Amino acid sequence: MWKLIIILVLLIIFYFMIRASIREFLGKKEPDPLLPTKDVMVQDPVCKTYIPAGTALGEKIGGQQYYFCSEECAGKFKSYMAG
Secondary structure, three states: OHHHHHHHHHHHHHHHHHHHHHHHHHOOOOOOOOOOOOOOEEEOOOOOOEEEOOOOEEEEEOOEEEEEOOHHHHHHHHHHHHO
16 A cells, blocks of 8 residues: 555656746747736836736837837937937
8 A cells, every 4th residue: 555655646746847847848838027028017117107017018228128109209209319
């Protein structure tokens, strides 16, 4: 009876180890906490309005990610950053 219980416990441990390895191999990891999800509100740096990140226009400028409510605000910000 004890042998059966020990074998069952070892099989369960083996199962979870294989499952974790497969998930890591396929890239199913936790989302990056630094990147906003689609439900997070982000602020437009030009007009200071808050918009959902899922509908915001994202631009990477100078190595940093910015979110804008419109193309107009993105253009204004780009021209401001250019000088």
